Amino acid sequence: MPITRAQGGAIPNLHAPSVGQRGSAQNVIAQLQYSDLWRGAGTLRDNGIMRVDMQGHIPGPPIQYNIQVQIDGMQGNSTVAHVNQSLDSGHSYTVAGTSP
16 A cells, blocks of 8 residues: 555644754654654654654554654643644644555
């Protein structure tokens, strides 16, 4: 099955990142490894400014993963993206299919 992507609704409580935070978000997303997706809830990657957090799995079928980029040390609304095209659009995406 090919991999597909569908845009969903706007990310709730989105924090609009500064230019520097946006670059840090891109950096920490680039650090993700495929094997990170199978880990449990908690921080998957951290670069000191931004972190990628696995919020948890949403039971399926299909099983879904809630992965967010958040600002380190910020209280309240610290999510700047869900880990995919949402950094550019501010929307959640559903990705489906079988990995190669």
